[in-house]
Amino acid sequence: MLSTRPDILPPDFLTELSKLQSEAPQVPAHVIRSLIEQELGATPEELFSTFSDVPLASASIGQAHAATLHDGTAVVVKVRRPGVVAQVQEDLEILQNLAHQAGRNWAAVADYNLESIATRFAATLRAELDYLQEGANAERFAKNFANDPSIHIPRIFWPTTTSRVLTIERIHGLKINDAEVLAMPAGDRNRLADLAAKAAVKMIFEDGFFHADPHPGNLFVESTSRIGLIDFGMVGEVGNELRGHLGNLLLAFSFDDPDRIARALLELAVNRPTSDRNHLRQDVLHFMEQYQGRQLGQIEISPLIRQILAILRNHHLQLPSEMAMLTKMIFMTEGMGARLNPDFNLGTVIKSYASKLAFKRAIPRNLLRNLSQWGLDAADLGANLPDKVRRLLDLLDDGVEVHLRSEELVPLVARAERIGNRLVAGMIVAAFVRGIGELTAADRERLQTWQNALVAGGAGVVAALGGYLAWTARRSAGGNR
Structure with a gap:
């Protein structure tokens, strides 16, 4: 996540952290071949017309190799790193123990609901280790974007897919943060940023099912009007109730009404402490004074969310655990958009959704x-x-x-x-x-x-x-x- 936030870290740090997206240490080719044969019961030469021993990418969980099916279809074969399940399990246990101890003994994090966040993150990461689940996620995204030609979701080939090996259609294009993309004319970069942002907003507010790891290594520019999306292991869901609460919050900001915003925040919280609603309204009013005269489409979303989270903590209001991953996804989307277009504003896209929401409800x-x-x-x-x-x-x-x-x-x-x-x-x-x-x-x-x-x-x-x-x-x- 930090590798997508140029507003937080300097360029040297961004460069090093971005290597974790696709440049982790490589697994030797003979190990990859052995794993494929164990899982699929045949050698790569028997299963595929061609198979490259040189990896396309080597990420923290899996390694990707180019291959061709016998019918000539270009695919990517992802193989899970040996030993990664045990390593992740150990790390998650440490993380959950730390969250438990912090929640019991550290007053400063009492309002973060850390244990619930760590538990949900652990469940999400364990699901990411299972390529059968990732394949099912990809097909769900493909169904959701079936009528949107600007977003390309690759096809899954199930005969050569197991929980440890995934065969997926190969997407050809440039990574969204490649130098060639960043050197494109401003109009093209603006269009790409808007496409990615609109896809993210659709996932959250219309589908209730979102890609939780939209870092630049997972987005490919196929053309100036089409983006290919890969890596569907880490996903999040937004239930109807939570979507309704988020929609109410958006409309409350559209109304520019402190009372309505305070009420929407109370609806969003999972707990109901004996909080002074008048005090909450005053804090919201003071917070809104900073944005006086500015519409939602003129406001940067990340600072806005951070201020809202601070208000919630001050009033001991806890958000649903799903919000942690959702917030991460929003921050990454806005950071990626800002990389493509320094004037990018996610609030403009969200305001457009608020308008659609009002008409849809009416x-x-x-x-x-x-x-x-x-x-x-x-x-x-x-x-x-x-x-x-x-x-x-x-x-x-x-x-x-x-x-x-x-x-x-x-x-x-x-x-x-x-x-x-x-x-x-x-x-x-x-x-x-x-x-x-x-x-x-x-x-x-x-x-x-x-x-x-x-x-x-x-x-x-x-x-x-x-x-x-x-x-x-x-x-x-x-x-x-």
Whole structure:
């Protein structure tokens, strides 16, 4: 990760650290050949039309060799280093023990949730050692980017793939940090940075499945409008709930609203300490003063994330463990973009997503899906309310006993159902108003084309709600008589 951060380390350090991406000490050719024969039951000459003993790359976990299938397809054969599983296992045990001791004895890291982060990292790295899992990850990425010609995901050849050997389509191109790429015209470099950033944002917010190690050695420039992606061992997942919380945070920044940002941060946290919300709001307000008058697309994301993390730590709020790998991926993407284009800003790409998110949430199909879920929740509440009230009263310490006859439950359930119906109706209007607000904050220019339709629709929804409430109120009064 540090090898992609020119804003943190000087060039000499970056050069040395980048060697860990593809220039680790080589495994001798006879060892590689022996491993292939053990795994696949035949020699490289029998399995492939051609096989090069000179490695294309030698990274920390595996070594890659060029080969050709008997049908003429150019492939890369990755072979896991001998002994690397035991070495990684030992290192992970040390790391997890240190995280455990630090979490118990070092107050300064109490709010980092180190044990959970170390456990998740260990699980991710162990999965990276299994080439069968990497092959499955590659096919999942290929499916997600099937309609995007700008991102090339190589094909996996399963007959010559095991947990220790992976045969994958060869990608021809320049590494994204090669001198030839960095010498390209500024317009071409800007386009490549945007392609990589848009792919990263899509992985996080649309697919919920992201490449967690996008260092320059894993990205190849096939043309100025196409990037090839390799090495799918280290991946991360973002569940629907976490994606929803991240989306709320993005929209909160689009609104430039401290209260909404504070609420989004509390939703994002996995713990709920007795934190002073007003104090949190004041810290957010002070933090936002630094970005006054600047839109999300004009803000550097990495410093922004670091400041948010500091605020969360000050209020003892812990992020989901998935955020550690996600944050790493964002930092690496922004660092790579800055290497290609000194003026690159990941915030511009993320702002574009915030606009799409607002429109996506406002379309009728998604509104109805959310409202249907809220309606089911409200109906469930109404149906179970009598039982929940009885349980609550039974738990009181004053010894009060409540006896209900079945005929007494009928009006109570009917009233609860009416309340649920009104809640759902109110949610429809609230969702409509919220959708308009999010559209306005996210993209005011596009909103102008929808203005007349939204006003007409809003008036219709409000009129319908007013009529419904009047009808239910009259019906309720008649029932009471």
